[in-house]
Amino acid sequence: MGGKPKKVKSTPKIHPRNKHTGRYDLKALVASEPSLAIHIRPNLHGDDSIDFANPESVKVLNKALLKNQYNIVDWDIPEGYLCPPIPGRADYIHHMADWLCSHNYGKIPKGDKITCLDIGVGASCIYPIIGQHEYGWKFIASDIDENSIASSQRIVDQNRALKKKVEFRLQKEPKDIIYGIITKEEQVDVSICNPPFHASAEEAKKGSLRKVNNLSKTKTATPKLNFGGQNNELWCDGGEKKFIREMVRQSSKFPTSCFWYSSLVSKQSNLNSIYEALEKANAEIVHTIPMGQGNKSSRIVTWTFLTKAQQKTWKDQKWNGRKV
Secondary structure, three states: OOOOOOOOOOOOOOOOOOOOOOOOOHHHHHHHOHHHHHHEEEOOOOOEEEOOOOHHHHHHHHHHHHHHHHOOOOOOOOOOOOOOOHHHHHHHHHHHHHHHHOOOOOOOOOOOOOEEEEEOOOOOOHHHHHHHHHHOOEEEEEEOOHHHHHHHHHHHHOOHHHOOOEEEEEOOOOOOOOOOOOOOOOOEEEEEEOOOOEOOHHHHHHHHHHHHHHHHOOOOOOOOOOOOOOHHHHEOOOHHHHHHHHHHHHHOOOOOOEEEEEEEEOOHHHHHHHHHHHHHOOOOEEEEEEEEEOOEEEEEEEEEOOOHHHHHHHHHHHHOOOOO
């Protein structure tokens, strides 16, 4: 493996290109989505805000953000499905764009010549929305849930900017991640993944209770989940550590099909185990990118199996249209 990952020394902040820095411009958001007005109320400091413990408020906020800043005129998700916090999702896309830039002569690869694989697109289609709007990328979007695929397909169908930009692929084997989604002949430039965090349904429930009780400042045994989430979105056997280790193993079987594989890692304590899996899989380069929104910190682990010569050929031919 091409050296150990660099350690993070500074506290990460929200990405400078992220549209969601600072406080939300609620007036502008209401102008885009008038139904948001009834969800605005003073917070503990007397400032106008959203009740982030209320799932309907969070969903309507997302509608407003997507209309106002991503030109998505029609967006919705089925009840009970994960309603993603958009700023964090945008950060992931921007950081991966920077990482591609650092391996492309200082220029972000843009346009539909770039294909991004979204592993676990969910019902919201959020990563394709952001990646297409910000960088013009095309997407392959996979999921094990047919309803999630159908919901995201509807979002694409209802928004002209997304049409012919996203190809959905149903993962028919729940234990597979990359098998059955891409072929060894395909060329995917970057993959992204937000893996299920918890290791069991009980752990997921306890985590959701803590989160909602902290937001609402009250104790309840049966809260409404503010961001929702189906079981397969919230937990899997072994949690994110086991999921990412398996993703690493499967990615090693497609070493030349994707330039940069990547995954979010919520728990820093899982990194060493993931690094061990990458070393065993003979990854050529491994890099960890710090992320931070507010008081929350996380990171992206990205890796490639391409040699330096293969990397140069890929970026020269595919990204820059040069004859090699």
